[in-house]
Amino acid sequence: DQQVKQNSPSLSVQEGRISILNCDYTNSMFDYFLWYKKYPAEGPTFLISISSIKDKNEDGRFTVFLNKSAKHLSLHIVPSQPGDSAVYFCAASAVGGQGAQKLVFGQGTRLTINP
Amino acid sequence: DVKVTQSSRYLVKRTGEKVFLECVQDMDHENMFWYRQDPGLGLRLIYFSYDVKMKEKGDIPEGYSVSREKKERFSLILESASTNQTSMYLCASSPPGSRYEQYFGPGTRLTVT
Numbered sequence: 001d002q003q004v005k006q007n008s009p010s011l012s013v014q015e016g017r018i019s020i021l022n023c024d025y026t027n028s029m030f031d032y033f034l035w036y037k038k039y040p041a042e043g044p045t046f047l048i049s050i051s052s053i054k055d056k057n058e059d060g061r062f063t064v065f066l067n068k069s070a071k072h073l074s075l076h077i078v079p080s081q082p083g084d085s086a087v088y089f090c091a092a093s094a095v096g097g098q099g100a101q102k103l104v105f106g107q108g109t110r111l112t113i114n115p
Numbered sequence: 116d117v118k119v120t121q122s123s124r125y126l127v128k129r130t131g132e133k134v135f136l137e138c139v140q141d142m143d144h145e146n147m148f149w150y151r152q153d154p155g156l157g158l159r160l161i162y163f164s165y166d167v168k169m170k171e172k173g174d175i176p177e178g179y180s181v182s183r184e185k186k187e188r189f190s191l192i193l194e195s196a197s198t199n200q201t202s203m204y205l206c207a208s209s210p211p212g213s214r215y216e217q218y219f220g221p222g223t224r225l226t227v228t
Contacts, residue, residue, distance in 0.1 A: 004157075006157075009155070034216055036219075041124075041221070041222070042221055042222070043119070043205055043207075043219030043220050043221050043222050044158070044205070044219045045219070046216035046217070046218070049216065089157060089158060091158075101146050101163065101165055101209065101211070102148075102160060102163060102173070103160075103217060104160075105150075105157040105158040105159070106157050107155055107156060107157040108157050
């Protein structure tokens with residue numbers, strides 16, 4: 001059962017425009033959420049995170065929004081640049097114990113920025 | 116800079132062979148993880164370890180085992196490789212606690228023929 005879902009396998013955006021990547025989760029015990037970016041033949045790299053006590057976190061061109069009631073988070077990239085073309089994974093962790101160290105990942109969304 | 120290294124970038128093995136994938140991190144992290152990445156399925160956790168000689172099953176441990184004899188090294192073992200274990204294998208490490216991101220290695224593309 002997929003607890004973290006990214007329903008869009010791919011997204012194509014024009015350079016300079018806003019990219020919005022979406023992620024839904026089902027486990028109400030998740031309280032910390034992260035976005036990772038992955039280029040081909042490289043490991044994922046951490047991008048931005050948000051705790052469940054917040055509804056927004058911003059870092060430069062990247063903003064993550066969390067809607068707890070809808071169990072939904074989104075990543076906004078503004079403005080989009082060609083170097084943003086990559087696969088983006090959202091991930092979540094739950095409170096408590098050794099299990100809190102684990103991350104549950106979504107399926108990923110391939111973002112392509114067109115010049 | 117945190118560095119997580121994996122012993123091979125590409126590996127081709129035959130069905131039934133025993134396969135060792137090695138991962139080393141240089142940041143003295145307590146936690147280490149093994150994932151596999153498959154198209155349409157994202158990253159799925161195979162095993163993780165939160166201390167030397169400690170291990171916990173992840174979501175898909177069947178057909179795999181792990182070893183953590185030293186803090187910096189975490190090995191994934193495929194006792195008898197099968198074609199459905201053809202995948203990208205990613206190792207990660209993190210400090211203890213749930214509020215730290217995981218740092219990933221470059222991955223090993225394993226093909227089992």
